[in-house]
Amino acid sequence: MGATKTEHFTDRQNQIATIAKALGHPARVAIIEYLMKVNECICGDIVNELPLAQPTVSQHLKELKNAGLIKGNIEGNSICYCINEKTFDVLKDYFSKIIFTVTNQKCC
Amino acid sequence: MGATKTEHFTDRQNQIATIAKALGHPARVAIIEYLMKVNECICGDIVNELPLAQPTVSQHLKELKNAGLIKGNIEGNSICYCINEKTFDVLKDYFSKIIFTVTNQKCC
DNA sequence: AATAAATATCGTAATATTGCAATATTAAAT
DNA sequence: ATTTAATATTGCAATATTACGATATTTATT
Numbered sequence: 001m002g003a004t005k006t007e008h009f010t011d012r013q014n015q016i017a018t019i020a021k022a023l024g025h026p027a028r029v030a031i032i033e034y035l036m037k038v039n040e041c042i043c044g045d046i047v048n049e050l051p052l053a054q055p056t057v058s059q060h061l062k063e064l065k066n067a068g069l070i071k072g073n074i075e076g077n078s079i080c081y082c083i084n085e086k087t088f089d090v091l092k093d094y095f096s097k098i099i100f101t102v103t104n105q106k107c108c
Numbered sequence: 109m110g111a112t113k114t115e116h117f118t119d120r121q122n123q124i125a126t127i128a129k130a131l132g133h134p135a136r137v138a139i140i141e142y143l144m145k146v147n148e149c150i151c152g153d154i155v156n157e158l159p160l161a162q163p164t165v166s167q168h169l170k171e172l173k174n175a176g177l178i179k180g181n182i183e184g185n186s187i188c189y190c191i192n193e194k195t196f197d198v199l200k201d202y203f204s205k206i207i208f209t210v211t212n213q214k215c216c
Numbered sequence: 217a218a219t220a221a222a223t224a225t226c227g228t229a230a231t232a233t234t235g236c237a238a239t240a241t242t243a244a245a246t
Numbered sequence: 247a248t249t250t251a252a253t254a255t256t257g258c259a260a261t262a263t264t265a266c267g268a269t270a271t272t273t274a275t276t
Contacts, residue, residue, distance in 0.1 A: 002230030024129030
């Protein structure tokens with residue numbers, strides 16, 4: 001026990017859960033907000049911005065990238081991260097659908 | 109170490125992370141989809157619907173409720189759960205804002 | 217009052233996540 | 247070729263999550 005029973009759920013359910021999970025940590029939300037703010041895609045600055053050590057930030061970036069929420073482009077010495085809006089679209093559409101379906105449903 | 113440094117982040121960042129985290133498990137996504145499908149707010153049926161034991165489902169429901177994603181009303185013997193669309197609105201608005209801001213931003 | 221039905225809570229094992237120091241990798245600059 | 251910089255990876259301790267059997271709680275039914 002202890003491990004999530006991924007195989008019992010649909011691909012869609014796992015997809016949404018994976019993306020949501022990646023946003024389920026305030027540091028990663030903060031990274032997204034920072035990337036949104038700086039317009040240009042900077043990288044090492046995130047370490048200066050957050051109260052976390054470099055390896056920790058690197059790990060959070062990796063998770064955001066795995067979930068498809070950000071993109072990382074190698075630019076010479078450094079790596080440039082930026083938001084991948086397509087994945088945010090997936091979430092927005094999913095929630096819009098839920099809200100559309102549930103509105104006008106009577107609850108208990 | 110090991111504990112999330114919640115106190116270093118803004119209330120807003122923690123709020124979004126908490127809601128997203130609650131959706132970060134396929135079983136909880138499945139519960140939301142089931143509640144959406146059945147229109148009427150049923151409860152014990154969720155246990156029959158999912159491949160998880162009753163205490164596990166109960167625990168997931170608790171987390172969804174704590175995050176504000178569902179509501180639970182006592183109805184005699186049983187408890188009736190249903191989607192709380194207000195919290196989904198929070199997420200949708202948040203993501204819409206991100207998408208609006210990022211669109212037309214050039215990436216690296 | 218006793219029983220049954222529905223759900224929550226407790227306790228615990230298995231697993232996953234978080235955070236960081238130390239170290240490795242990679243590419244630019246000297 | 248060395249040094250410097252930027253970032254990733256490794257290893258590990260602390261903590262959190264997941265899942266469930268056993269048990270408690272709560273309300274309806276008999």
